[in-house]
Amino acid sequence: MLRDLFASDFIHNFPLFAIILCLLCAVISFVLQGGGARRLTYILILIGMALNGSVLLHNLITGERFTYMMGHFPAPWGNEIAAGLLEPAFALLFGVVILCSITAGKNRISTDVRADKQHFYYILVDLAQVAMFALCYTNDIFTGYVFIEICTLASCGLLMIRNAGKPLVAATRYMIFNLIGSGMFLMGITMLYGVTGHLLFPQLQQAAASAWNSGAYHGIMILSIGLTVSGLAIKSGLFPFHFWMPDTYGTATPASSAILSGVISKGYIFLLIKIIYRVYGHSVFMETGIQNVLFLFGIAGMIVGSVSAIRAGTITKMTAFSSAAQIGYIFMGIGMGTREAMIAVFFHICAHAITKPVLFLSGGALIDASGGGRDFASLRGAAHRNPAAGLAFLCGSLSMIGFPIFTGFISKLYFALSAFAFPHKSMLVLLALAVSTILNVIYFMYVSVILYTGRPAPGKRVGVCRQKAFATAVFLLILVNVAIGLHSQPLTGLFELGLDLFLQL
Amino acid sequence: MFTSFEDLWVHLADNYIVVVSIILFGVGFTTLLFSRNLLKKVVGLNIMDTGVYLLLVSMGFIDGRHAPIIANGVTDTAHYINPIPSGLVLTGIVVSVSVTAIMLSLIVRLYEKYHSLNLDVIYELRNKEEHV
Known part of the structure; x- marks a missing residue:
């Protein structure tokens, strides 16, 4: 009975319902007070999770991906949504992370954002969520661009809503880098449209493969792929474009830092993977040689990000630079390009998305408990x-280091295993993994030791009872982290199956 | 590919819209990246976007055909240009306007706080604020 229910074709409407609902809630929130808007956002996220979960179950039962025609024009003229297994799985993950971030960061949102502007914060969260859903589900490259910009606007709003000098400067820097990335992405897709005359992914892939194989468009195709990939790499913070990260993540309210680092940057990376596999085609992409550039920048990011984290003077900057290092892992995997490496990439996106918000949120709570001091001396x-x-920060640190039982261990293990299927560069990958892990241990353990030792600076003790929402949300993320770390096989199977469906036209 | 400089020149002259688009994109991109004045950055952003829109809209243009608005009952598609790039450009303009509005609002708030439009001065003042 339940199986029949989830196998119903009516579920094909659910991705669109999730997107429309987010937009509707954003509009309704304009006339609500802060508390009302927050509750509406909670309800919206829960409904979004149910809808995305249903799509995931539907596709697991049927074993197929589906496309959903938007409006009255069929392909190749109209607009489409497409869903296999990876799209609803990541949409669901993003929903969970956003929900936990705004729940755990609720108190700081109410102090950092003016009372009469609090409903705007939740409107921006709704918009960020709609952009994430659309980036996951879209089957049209120009729609992808539009939602990238919506995501940029929502992210900038989440930063600048904290009305102080430093967040404003950070938001400006973030905007400038993001607009450069968006401009490059738009130019890249315009060139591709010029070559192919299509916007929908399946038609684009066929036309791009023909154009590449004809040999007449190699220059323009390489330029198009280079601009598109660079644009999204800048927006997700790949080395050497990661210098906006410390200011951005370090000065925003913790919930915003958690959403930006855990969800938004992953949304761009997921779109990039979609474009590589479903627009240009994996074989064309590998022939261009751009994957080697991503591979090298990824490795450089792993090392430089970690070294910068060691040199950072505050806990928030350290966590932000650590994000740059983790983004490096993901791009290294994309650069390797093998099936095993892509499974590791999906695992690492998942691991980072559920771990980094824990670090930002617990870091924010530890700063509050230390009278607002962000430097390590104040945090002793x-x-x-x-x-x-403190416990949440320790668990997050252990996951980032790659300690067994946490998800971070599984993704690093998969990266190491995938290196063996990559014969001529396996030593480089293994060496980069080893060095980066040692550097991770140095800075995360250094901070953890500081947090637990030394003479505590004066400050009030904050018990769990006084921060129930924070503790529930953060420990839910840790529980998910440990559950995946202990039983990684179902998720690995999902990613393998998802990648197979992803490659279907 | 090109046998002589003259060949290249003819090719560029034939594709002058592409050349102008790429020059506009380059001017806008470098202004957005390197200018220290925030207002000039916004101007650069708009020039960069205009370059892309010019390239995009030129792709839909077919010489001798008309704007895709049915007039005098002519429904033959051969009479009209390709409407999709024009639609994309309209969408892109809406996005550009939104982004420009947000950037300008950020600049207003920064100016109110630091009384400068120069990014270097703003960074300096922010760093001083941090050390106080």
């Missing part, structure tokens, strides 16, 4: 003043 003994945040 902070885990004794806020035990829940």
Whole structure:
């Protein structure tokens, strides 16, 4: 009975319902107070999770991906949504992370954002969520561009809503880098449209493969792929374009940092993977040689990000630079391009999306418990003043290091295993993984030791009872992290199956 | 590919819209990246976007045909240009306007706070603020 229900074709409407609902809630939130808008956002995210979960179950049962025609014009003229297994799985993951981020960061949102502007914060969260859903599901490259820009606007709003000097400067820097990325992406897809005359992914892939095989368009195709990939790499913070990260993540309210690092940057990377596999085609992409550039920048990002994190003077900057290093892992995997490496990439996106928000949110709580001091001297003994945040930060650190039982271990293990299927560069990958892991241990363990040792600076002790929402949300993310870390096989199977469906036209 | 400089020149002259688009994109891109004045950055952003829109709209243009609005009952598609790039450009303009509005609002708030439009001055003042 339940199987029949989830096998119904009516579920094909659900991705569109999820997108429309987010937009509707954003409009309704304009007339609500902060609390009302927050509750509406919670309801919206839960409904979005149910809709995305249903699509995931439907596709698991039927074993097929589906396309959904938008409006009255069939392909190749109209607009489409497409869903296999990876699209609803990542949409669901993003929903969970956003929900936990705004729940755990609720108190800081109410202090960082003016009371009469709080509903705007939740409108921006709704818009960020709609952009993420659309980036996951779209089957049209120009729609992808439009939602990239919506995502940029929502992210900038999430940063600048904290009305102080530093967040404003950080938001400006973030906007400039993002607009450069968007401009490059738009130019890239315009060139591709000039060569192919199509916008929908399946038709684009066929036309792009013909254009490439004809040999007449190699120059323009390489330029188009280069611009598109660089645009999304800048927006997701790949080395050497990661210098906006510390200011951005370090000065925003913790919930915004968690959403930006855990969800938004992953949305761009997911779109990039979609474009590589479903627009240019994996074989064309590999023939251009651009994957080697991504591979090298990824490795450089892993090392430079970690070294910068060691040199960072504050906990927020350290966590932000650590994000740059983790983005490096993901791009290294994309650059390797093998099936095993892509499974590791999906795992690492998942691991980073559920771990980094824990670090930003618990870091924010530890700073609050230390009277607002972000430097390591002020944070000495902070885990004794806020035990829940201290434990959460420790768990997040262990996951980032790659400690067994956490998801971070599984993704690093898969990266190492995939290196063996990549014969001529396996030593480089293994060496980069080893060096980066050692550097991760140095800075995360250094901070964890500081948090738990030394003479605690004066400050009030914050018990779990006084921060129920924070503790529930953060420990839910840790629970998911450990669950995946202990039973990674179902998720690996999902990613393998998802990648197969992803490659279907 | 091109046998002589003259050949290249003829090729560029034939594709002058592409050349102008790429020059506009380059001017806008470098202004957005390197200018220290925030207002000039916004101008650069708009020039960059205009370059892309010019390229995009030129792809739909077919010499001798008309704007895709049915007039005098002519429904033959051979009478009209390709409407899709024009539609894309309209969407892109809406996006550009939104982004420009957000950037300008950011600049207004930064100016109110630091009384400067120069990014270097703003960074300097912010760093001083951090050390106080």
